[in-house]
Amino acid sequence: xxxxxxxxxxxxxxxxxxxxxxxxxxxxxxxxxxxxxxxxxxxxxxxxxxxxxxxxxxxxxxxxxxxxxxxxxxxxxxxxxxxxxxxxxxxxxxxxxxxxxxxxxxxxxxxxxxxxxxxxxxxxxxxxxxxxxxxxxxxxxxxxxxxxxxxxxxxxxxxxxxxxxxxxxxxxxxxxxxxxxxxxxxxxxxxxxxxxxxxxxxxxxxxxxxxxxxxxxxxxxxxxxxxxxxxxxxxxxxxxxxxxxxxxxxxxxxxxxxxxxxxxxxxxxxxxxxxxxxxxxxxxxxxxxxxxxxxxxxxxxxxxxxxxxxxxxxxxxxxxxxxxxxxxxxxxxxxxxxxxxxxxxxxxxxxxxxxxxxxxxxxxxxxxxxxxxxxxxxxxxxxxxxxxxxxxxxxxxxxxx
Amino acid sequence: xxxxxxxxxxxxxxxxxxxxxxxxxxxxxxxxxxxxxxxxxxxxxxxxxxxxxxxxxxxxxxxxxxxxxxxxxxxxxxxxxxxxxxxxxxxxxxxxxxxxxxxxxxxxxxxxxxxxxxxxxxxxxxxxxxxxxxxxxxxxxxxxxxxxxxxxxxxxxxxxxxxxxxxx
Numbered sequence: 001x002x003x004x005x006x007x008x009x010x011x012x013x014x015x016x017x018x019x020x021x022x023x024x025x026x027x028x029x030x031x032x033x034x035x036x037x038x039x040x041x042x043x044x045x046x047x048x049x050x051x052x053x054x055x056x057x058x059x060x061x062x063x064x065x066x067x068x069x070x071x072x073x074x075x076x077x078x079x080x081x082x083x084x085x086x087x088x089x090x091x092x093x094x095x096x097x098x099x100x101x102x103x104x105x106x107x108x109x110x111x112x113x114x115x116x117x118x119x120x121x122x123x124x125x126x127x128x129x130x131x132x133x134x135x136x137x138x139x140x141x142x143x144x145x146x147x148x149x150x151x152x153x154x155x156x157x158x159x160x161x162x163x164x165x166x167x168x169x170x171x172x173x174x175x176x177x178x179x180x181x182x183x184x185x186x187x188x189x190x191x192x193x194x195x196x197x198x199x200x201x202x203x204x205x206x207x208x209x210x211x212x213x214x215x216x217x218x219x220x221x222x223x224x225x226x227x228x229x230x231x232x233x234x235x236x237x238x239x240x241x242x243x244x245x246x247x248x249x250x251x252x253x254x255x256x257x258x259x260x261x262x263x264x265x266x267x268x269x270x271x272x273x274x275x276x277x278x279x280x281x282x283x284x285x286x287x288x289x290x291x292x293x294x295x296x297x298x299x300x301x302x303x304x305x306x307x308x309x310x311x312x313x314x315x316x317x318x319x320x321x322x323x324x325x326x327x328x329x330x331x332x333x334x335x336x337x338x339x340x341x342x343x344x345x346x347x348x349x350x351x352x353x354x355x356x357x358x359x360x361x362x363x364x365x366x367x368x369x370x371x372x373x374x375x376x377x378x379x380x381x382x383x384x385x386x387x388x389x390x391x392x393x394x395x396x397x398x399x400x401x
Numbered sequence: 402x403x404x405x406x407x408x409x410x411x412x413x414x415x416x417x418x419x420x421x422x423x424x425x426x427x428x429x430x431x432x433x434x435x436x437x438x439x440x441x442x443x444x445x446x447x448x449x450x451x452x453x454x455x456x457x458x459x460x461x462x463x464x465x466x467x468x469x470x471x472x473x474x475x476x477x478x479x480x481x482x483x484x485x486x487x488x489x490x491x492x493x494x495x496x497x498x499x500x501x502x503x504x505x506x507x508x509x510x511x512x513x514x515x516x517x518x519x520x521x522x523x524x525x526x527x528x529x530x531x532x533x534x535x536x537x538x539x540x541x542x543x544x545x546x547x548x549x550x551x552x553x554x555x556x557x558x559x560x561x562x563x564x565x566x567x568x569x
Binding site for chain 2: 051052055057059060061064095096220222223224225236238243244332333334335337344346348350359361363367368369370371372400401
């Protein structure tokens, strides 16, 4: 409670506000961050955010680790779509080294990254449903997310924090099992996802609860550094995949869905449409998968296969050098960004030629756009604030680095 | 109309801020300038309001520490993006260790608010005029700036810590 004595004699309009703690461990914030709300009845007058509860000093650690050991750190940024983070980091190092990856690597990466994007959006959108009382959709589409994790598992052996891929390519080509799983997923996804869409997209209750909740204008969104689906929901068609194509995204035919009002419903719908576009991209990549190797010719960075390490002297030397971080890197500074699950995920890498980065800064999209949250929820009710937050896809791991 | 590319951008900047550009370079295709830190707000407003360039998106703000560069130990690095022209610009401003101060750009870009707080938190760079310059990710009681190079990582082999609650 705020301790302000009401001076009603001089100011009959004076009000006493209630202070309410939302978080840090409130189940509806989906992560550990606190909002201290000032309430006038059930209307939010002001919000003060506290972040940093799970800060793990990634940027400091990255300055003391060889490049390969940074990949597991990126897993733990936006852990709903870690393959995008991993590959974004690998592409940053490839840009620094000037490595040209074969087309097959690009296409395989695109397939995995788009699967990760679907997994990310599925979680976010189904959780929007949960926060307004529709738990069924959430438990239902998590089956699909499970299928995606099965695919990741068959590619790299891990499910959530994947540490997938290598600098220069992927650790192994897709196996027959992986191909089979992806084919099954492409058949199963439209069916299950269609039911999920039917449940919410034109549901009167859902529309009433989300239209107009937590809106932001395009102008303010740009000023606040919004990127990803949250920016596109306001009507700005900025997508890193189209504007600065990386990983051969220029080869694929897809559209950028945009919204109009930048409210919770638009954010939800943009994500729904993006999942369709991702499926389109995966199908194209799958059908036109070029022949070739699944890695670029960079023996000083691409770990050799284990059988060779045991039986071939040269492979053993490379393996040792790579694991110990003894390979030479050029001096320089490079910024590379990818379209992550919730926005432009950027890596600013300064190299002084030593085994680890001199400075590595992660441009974490949700750290930048979450600061607009008080402005978005002022004047609305708590229930609107809750759905606005879940539709922004704020991931605590990425927020706090 | 002239092509809007790095060359045009640099030409425009040199026309307006001839004396303030300390150096210009183009590593990996992104124009990078080192700039007089006292005029950073002026530069960003100029780029924001420029009819052709329209650099109205602040991608990133971060700090950097070069302990061996006397007089230029601490730096702030801005990444700007013109969404209209798809052109990026990197601006670096350096300042001495004993007077780490630079004007805030949060009046131009709302997104700079937390990014400058983060830079303050990790490098101790004071952003003059910032509306709410507090630590953001670290605890308020911390009395050092952890990303400066003189602060080492914790010794992994230290034994004086009580880890009972972590099962070690």
